[in-house]
Amino acid sequence: MAIVRYQPWGLLNQLQKELERDYRNGGEGSIATAEWAPAVDIKEENDKFVLHADIPGVKPEDMDISMDDGVLTIRGEKKTEATTSQEGYKRVERSYGSFYRRFSLPDSANAEAISAKSKHGVLEVTIPKREAVQPKKINVSTDE
16 A cells, blocks of 8 residues: 555645646636536547537637647637516526637647537537557668
8 A cells, every 4th residue: 555645735736726827828717717618528539539519509600719739729609598578577598608618638639630510509629630650660781
């Protein structure tokens, strides 16, 4: 059994480091700063990573997807809502506002070939993997 040092402030130190990093990056935080956060599924296949985000009501022109330093950023804004007013009461059925999600990608991700499409309220981002670098066999010749 290994002896592990107890660090009661470990999580707080990690949070502080993340907040400092976000502050240095222009104050753009994580999903905590967004008004809502879409549900996201990420799966790895042999040749690619596939990300699915539930973003009903968000038009493609209201989304911004970017890749910088191994971090995929998805942000956007939902501008529609259904409001009903009758006899002194008001009901809003839809969530609205901006969203912001960031994902760290492994070194095997090919940032140059990322593609995205939106269909029926689901955003699909496909991140191909780089081809594996194969070792090169070098033949040794003799001077005879």
